Amino acid sequence: MAALDKVFTARGSPNIALIKYWGKRDEKLVLPWNSSLSITLADDVVNTTTSIVFSKKLTEDRLFIDGKREDLKNKDIEERLWIIEKMRNDADVDAGFLVASKNNFPASSGMASSASGIATLVTAANAALGSGLSKKELSMIARQGSGSACRSIFGGIVEWHVGSRKDGSDSYAEQMFDEKYWPEIIDIIAITSSEKKKVPSRAGMRQTVETNPLFQSRAASAEKRVEKAIIAYKERDFGALAELIMADSNEMHALMMGTRPSIRYLNSASYEIMEAIEELNREAGENIAAYTFDAGPNAHIITQEEFKDEILWALKEMKGKIMETRVAGQGSGPSLLRGDSLIDLARMAPK
Amino acid sequence: MAALDKVFTARGSPNIALIKYWGKRDEKLVLPWNSSLSITLADDVVNTTTSIVFSKKLTEDRLFIDGKREDLKNKDIEERLWIIEKMRNDADVDAGFLVASKNNFPASSGMASSASGIATLVTAANAALGSGLSKKELSMIARQGSGSACRSIFGGIVEWHVGSRKDGSDSYAEQMFDEKYWPEIIDIIAITSSEKKKVPSRAGMRQTVETNPLFQSRAASAEKRVEKAIIAYKERDFGALAELIMADSNEMHALMMGTRPSIRYLNSASYEIMEAIEELNREAGENIAAYTFDAGPNAHIITQEEFKDEILWALKEMKGKIMETRVAGQGSGPSLLRGDSLIDLARMAPK
Known part of the structure; x- marks a missing residue:
């Protein structure tokens, strides 16, 4: 049962993919070519409300992101927001919506803001509309708003199953390990740029699928890595996990580089971070950390709590190249907040 | 009939691959996974004597490179020089050899010094031993010394046929167009580093074949591009040729990046050059130039004579990043020099 005129607020966080999603087999339903695996970050460090x-x-429907009103007719917005219109239709609710979303990190720079934005949005909408959907169902709706968003519906380590059905009904996210299974695993985020990315992921993926002949080998390769990464995580084998993470990040950026025109999200600081981590691992004689980059130049360094200071120290030596570092543990996924609202209805609602 | 005690000298030049060779299907015979296509550069600009x-x-056999005596037992040297021992055996000559080779560009930095070194070496040895081998036969011997060297046996535009036989007898180089067919095509070389490369090509290729799952799609992709590039060259369609050149360079470097451990030959100046060329092409509304990088950070900018000044101007704007530029036309392949010897027998021969 929908609760009209009542504000519902959800807080959640981005996820960082250990095994990446890049390329859709269905553009409208947002069905991927391969399964992917991610860590949902703790929402005390990076969050979207x-x-x-x-x-x-x-x-009329209204959307505000970081205080700025967005045009719902904008294609980028429309491609995401239609899922809320669909939820409203499915719930048989005849009312306009007002959405306000706020990130505590730079948006559109490969920090997966759309993932946390969409995951929190469908979580809040589910409550407001009284839809009573399960997390699995919400993950499939979130997926259609922004692929990787489906993984931010859960906490801990999450697999997005590639699925095989044409209607997408078996392409959903699932929690493989909760955030307490191996809590020492953390993500050190090194922000090297706050620039808006030149090529949006959606367009970039399409270009890769259409123009990169190497993409033919991607699905089988990623699928194997997801399997191996789950085993490594289960056995708490960080050395093996780190190797898979770095290999997959490089494979995705290789696919981008081989795309026409070439897509290059990494900057010189990104490459320096890669080299610094490889050097640390060589010195240690084992993998103590793994770098991974989404569709942007900001590094995510997956490591264990005990190596945090060593890595932060190495990053400090790259002064001037890194704008900011944040250390995030694992999160438990989006939660509904009580009595806490971002929306100042008096200001944002129509007079 | 071998001419003992007589010095034979050949001068030749490196080639720059338009469609790249990366990965062997037979390590000993140096048989590639795909055909490749290159331009042999004019030897007035870059040469090996x-x-x-x-x-x-x-x-005992002796080898001097750029004035420095090399150890013939060194694995890198041995893997190349055995072809001269084989030529000597085949010619039934019972004598030691003394070789001196000199490059007018930095060696081992992706400038394909081994290609011009091996091509000139087998050309000179063929004369000294009186072997009477054809250029096609010489290309197959050169191939076994250093794969891409087989292409430097010819001038103009050269294809190295992948072949399918196990003994390598159909994997040879062939001139597709001589240097006069489209003489306006030139190579602007921008040297961004003279450092010796960290990962030798031979080892890098092996790593790619063994560890990069994307390599499975490489052969078919390259083979198609060789065919298309030959058609584009035949039709003097620079726009299409440039697109193929850039796509293939990016594909090779993508394969390297996806290798474990990741191989990165490009430096920040390389990326800036790529962006500058893409920008020039965008501004011109057509491809007026194509960048390509071998296993190193130095750029080769393939263009037509009429755009030379514009491109050199754009490179000048990157002052500090580029150490040197050279403009090379197309060469006619190695030639024997008369009465001109690098070898000071009195100094280099044993007392």
């Missing part, structure tokens, strides 16, 4: 209200008083 | 003498007085 999203509020939604449905109201008969709203004669 | 190699002298050889066979003499009974030489109780």
Whole structure:
């Protein structure tokens, strides 16, 4: 049962893919060519808070991101927001919505802001509309808003199953390990740029699928890595896990480089970080850390709590190249906040 | 009939691959996974001069590169020089050899010094031993010394046929167009580093074949590009040729990046050059130039004579990043020099 005129707020966080998603087999349903695996980050460090209200008083739908009103007719927005319209239709609710979303990190720079944005949005909408959907169902809706968002519906280590059905009903996210299974695993985020990325992921993926002949070998390769990474995680074998993470990050960026026109998200600081981590691992005689980069130049360094200071020290030596570092543990996925609202209805609602 | 105690000297030049060779299907015979296509550069700009003498007085074989005596037991040297021992055996000559080779560009930095070194060496040895081998036969011997060297046996545009026989007898180089067919095509070489490369090509290729799952799609992709590039060259369609050149360079470096451990030959100046060329092409509304990188950070910018000044100007704007530029036309392949010897027998021969 929908609760009209009541504001629902969810807080969640981005996930960082250990085995990457790059390339869709169905553009509309957002079905991937391979399974992927990620860590949902703790929301005390990087988070998105999203509020939604449905109201008969709203004669048109409205969206605010980081305080700025967005045009719902904008294609980028429309391709994501239609899932809320669909949830509203499915819930048989006849009311406009007002959404306000706020990130505590730079958006559109490969920090997967859309993942946390969409995951919190569908979580809040589910409550506001009284839809009563399960997390698995929410992950499939989130997926259609922004592929990797489906993984941010859960905490801990999450697999997005590639699925094989044409209607996408077996392409959903699932928690493989909760955030307490191996809590020593952390992500050190090194922000090397806050620039908006030149090529949006959606367009970049399409170019890769269409123009890169090497993409033919990607699905089988990634699928194997997901399997191996789950085994490594289960056995808490960090050396093996780190190797898989770095190999897969490099494979995705290799696929991008081989795309026409070539897509290059990494900058010189990214390459320096890669070399610094490889050097640390060589010196240690084992993998103590793994770098991974989403569709952007910011590094995520997956490591264990005990090596945190050593890695932060190495990053400090690259002064001037790194704008900011953040250390994130594992999160438990989006949660609904009580009595806490981002939406100042008096200000944002129509007069 | 071998001419003992007489010095034979050949001068030749490196080639720059338009469609790249990366990965062997047979390590000993140096058989590639795909055909490749290259331009042999004019030897007035970049060249290697190699002298050889066979003499009974030489109780041991000797090799000097750029004035420095090399250890023939060194694995890198041995893997290349055995072809001269084989030529000597085949010619039934019982004498030691003395070889001196000199490059007018930095060796081992992706400038394919081994290609011009080996091509001139077998050309000189063929004369000294009186072997009477054809260029096709010489290309197959050169191939076994250093794969891409087989292409430097010819001038103009050269294809190295992948072949399918196990003994390598159909994996040879062939001139597709001579240097006069489209003489406006030039190579602007931008040297961004003279450092010796960290990963030798031979080892790098092996790592790629063994560890990079994307390599499975490489052969078919390269083979198609060789065919298309030959058609584009035949039709003097620079736009299409440039697109194939850039795509293939990026594909090879993508394969390297996806290798474990990751191989990165490009430096930040390389990436800046790529961006500058892409920008020039965008501004021109057509491809006026194509960048390509061998196993190193030095750029080869393939363009037409009429755009030379524009490109040199763009490179000048990157002052500090580029150490040197050279403009090379197309060469006609190695030639024997008369009465001109690098070898100072009195100094280099044993007392």
